[in-house]
Amino acid sequence: xxxxxxxxxxxxxxxxxxxxxxxxxxxxxxxxxxxxxxxxxxxxxxxxxxxxxxxxxxxxxxxxxxxxxxxxxxxxxxxxxxxxxxxxxxxxxxxxxxxxxxxxxxxxxxxxxxxxxxxxxxxxxxxxxxxxxxxxxxxxxxxxxxxxxxxxxxxxxxxxxxxxxxxxxxxxxxxxxxxxxxxxxxxxxxxxxxxxxxxxxxxxxxxxxxxxxxxxxxxxxxxxxxxxxxxxxxxxxxxxxxxxxxxxxxxxxxxxxxxxxxxxxxxxxxxxxxxxxxxxxxxxxxxxxxxxxxxxxxxxxxxxxxxxxxxxxxxxxxxxxxxxxxxxxxxxxxxxxxxxxxxxxxxxxxxxxxxxxxxxxxxxxxxxxxxxxxxxxxxxxxxxxxxxxxxxxxxxxxxxxxxxxxxxxxxxxxxxxxxxxxxxxxxxxxxxxxxxxxxxxxxxxxxxxxxxxxxxxxxxxxxxxxxxxxxxxxxxxxxxxxxxxxxxxxxxxxxxxxxxxxxxxxxxxxxxxxxxxxxxxxxxxxxxxxxxxxxxxxxxxxxxxxxxxxxxxxxxx
Ligand SMILES: CC(=O)SCCNC(=O)CCNC(=O)[C@H](O)C(C)(C)COP(=O)(O)OP(=O)(O)OC[C@H]1O[C@@H](n2cnc3c(N)ncnc32)[C@H](O)[C@@H]1OP(=O)(O)O
Ligand SMILES: CC(C)C(=O)C(=O)O
Ligand SMILES: [Mg+2]
Numbered sequence: 386x387x388x389x390x391x392x393x394x395x396x397x398x399x400x401x402x403x404x405x406x407x408x409x410x411x412x413x414x415x416x417x418x419x420x421x422x423x424x425x426x427x428x429x430x431x432x433x434x435x436x437x438x439x440x441x442x443x444x445x446x447x448x449x450x451x452x453x454x455x456x457x458x459x460x461x462x463x464x465x466x467x468x469x470x471x472x473x474x475x476x477x478x479x480x481x482x483x484x485x486x487x488x489x490x491x492x493x494x495x496x497x498x499x500x501x502x503x504x505x506x507x508x509x510x511x512x513x514x515x516x517x518x519x520x521x522x523x524x525x526x527x528x529x530x531x532x533x534x535x536x537x538x539x540x541x542x543x544x545x546x547x548x549x550x551x552x553x554x555x556x557x558x559x560x561x562x563x564x565x566x567x568x569x570x571x572x573x574x575x576x577x578x579x580x581x582x583x584x585x586x587x588x589x590x591x592x593x594x595x596x597x598x599x600x601x602x603x604x605x606x607x608x609x610x611x612x613x614x615x616x617x618x619x620x621x622x623x624x625x626x627x628x629x630x631x632x633x634x635x636x637x638x639x640x641x642x643x644x645x646x647x648x649x650x651x652x653x654x655x656x657x658x659x660x661x662x663x664x665x666x667x668x669x670x671x672x673x674x675x676x677x678x679x680x681x682x683x684x685x686x687x688x689x690x691x692x693x694x695x696x697x698x699x700x701x702x703x704x705x706x707x708x709x710x711x712x713x714x715x716x717x718x719x720x721x722x723x724x725x726x727x728x729x730x731x732x733x734x735x736x737x738x739x740x741x742x743x744x745x746x747x748x749x750x751x752x753x754x755x756x757x758x759x760x761x762x763x764x765x766x767x768x769x770x771x772x773x774x775x776x777x778x779x780x781x782x783x784x785x786x787x788x789x790x791x792x793x794x795x796x797x798x799x800x801x802x803x804x805x806x807x808x809x810x811x812x813x814x815x816x817x818x819x820x821x822x823x824x825x826x827x828x829x830x831x832x833x834x835x836x837x838x839x840x841x842x843x844x845x846x847x848x849x850x851x852x853x854x855x856x857x858x859x860x861x862x863x864x865x866x867x868x869x870x871x872x873x874x875x876x877x878x879x880x881x882x883x884x885x886x887x888x889x890x891x892x893x894x895x896x897x898x899x900x901x902x903x904x905x906x907x908x909x910x911x912x913x914x915x916x917x918x919x920x921x922x923x924x925x926x927x928x929x930x931x932x933x934x935x936x937x938x939x940x941x942x
């Protein structure tokens with residue numbers, strides 16, 4: 386007995402030994418055509434209503450699409466009415482061409498020409514299936530019978546276009562539907578016959594659209610098919626070669642990119658890849674892939690959140706969190722080493738003044754598509770010390786010294802482990818507050834006086850004041866070469882000793898309307914370990930002294 390997988394017939398690649406496409410690069414944007422309102426729409430559980438289609442159409446126009454397939458007007462009254470509304474209400478800008486799809490069937494073609502009356506620029510897109518499977522199963526015809534359907538359709542379209550209102554400029558598109566499953570010689574033959582029947586010339590080009598209606602092979606084989614057609618189509622200069630990839634194998638983007646390298650001029654796809662089954666090729670991904678290679682995609686993706694909002698409202702579909710470029714989580718790193726590298730990348734960008742985008746793990750600058758830096762780093766138990774420091778810096782203005790990152794990082798990790806949840810920026814600030822700023826015992830500063838003096842050319846600082854230790858108030862005084870040293874010496878005299886001063890960092894921070902100083906003090910504890918304390922005050926000397934007491938208090942916890 387056969388195993389289940391053995392019932393599938395493998396794709397037989399064409400024999401194109403001298404293929405050129407692997408050495409080509411994409412160096413300019415193709416002609417884009419959105420098929421959201423047709424292929425995307427026909428795949429929705431609830432097709433878009435009039436208002437939704439009009440809203441979506443406006444979005445596509447704003448994004449810069451100049452060719453938009455608006456529907457299948459002969460399919461239903463709804464589709465017909467939508468097209469009439471776009472035309473009658475003058476919603477189509479003069480530089481935008483609408484495209485309408487129709488099967489190569491007489492009554493549907495006639496209805497389509499009725500529907501486009503009064504439009505300025507139209508592409509009439511007709512199709513019939515050509516694959517071996519469809520010929521056998523659906524049409525029950527040989528290739529000549531299939532060619533006959535296409536040629537009859539082409540002739541009728543040519544006649545009706547000749548009779549159309551002179552104010553309507555009509556171009557033609559033909560799709561050998563299921564091209565990916567059609568023998569390349571047959572694809573060339575049918576396209577050549579259609580071109581002849583429709584009268585395509587160099588000055589009146591037809592769009593020959595080669596769909597991977599259903600993907601049946603890896604993308605290199607699809608590229609071979611496209612290159613074969615480009616090289617063998619008679620009168621090639623009378624055709625614009627278009628590609629219409631679907632995504633059954635998850636390789637719609639690869640089909641499109643390889644096909645452009647293989648000679649295609651135009652791409653049909655949808656935003657966020659909505660379409661039949663696993664969707665059409667996602668034009669946002671394709672366009673932004675070009676963008677990251679230094680090629681202008683000639684579409685505007687600068688407000689991806691708005692594009693997403695309109696898309697979700699009109700289609701009632703959700704953009705997946707991991708959708709390339711547009712997904713909610715694609716500019717977010719939870720894992721420690723990624724956060725560290727992103728953080729360093731941002732620092733490098735600032736310090737080096739480089740004119741290029743050089744941030745590891747972020748292939749695109751989020752702000753180029755209207756996304757924020759803020760959520761780039763989010764914290765859970767997979768995160769490292771750099772992430773927590775980044776949040777403190779970005780959200781609250783605390784520049785924790787590098788040596789302090791492991792200590793605070795461990796505090797944050799312990800909390801993330803304990804809760805098993807993501808920690809918000811505010812959760813992290815709360816931890817910082819609890820751990821450093823709210824520690825007031827056992828020692829607290831009650832009174833202080835700091836005086837600077839000098840003798841024999843040497844300056845010194847004198848500290849005099851009192852600290853509270855639980856219920857007891859201790860008067861202390863000492864001298865040193867700076868306020869921290871003087872305070873340390875004062876503490877030693879009342880038996881608080883064994884601590885060694887290691888490092889000190891400070892910076893200004895605004896808290897509400899006030900500017901204050903924040904001091905980070907690192908001490909070596911009597912047992913040899915290191916501990917940090919933080920003090921905040923308007924006066925930097927007092928902030929440092931509070932930082933010392935905070936470190937001692939923490940070491941006694
Ligand atoms: C790959 C794609 O996405 S193609 C676009 C698909 N989109 C749609 O189908 C959405 C809109 N479609 C519809 O509303 C309907 O299918 C209509 C109005 C177009 C046609 O409706 P109907 O004629 O009632 O039914 P149906 O689509 O089942 O027609 C099937 C017949 O058309 C023939 N046919 C199908 N496609 C084509 C074509 N492109 N050219 C010529 N004949 C075709 C079939 O062989 C079949 O013929 P048969 O009746 O002799 O067996
Ligand atoms: C109508 C054609 C172009 C189509 O949608 C397909 O083949 O996927
Ligand atoms: Mg399609």
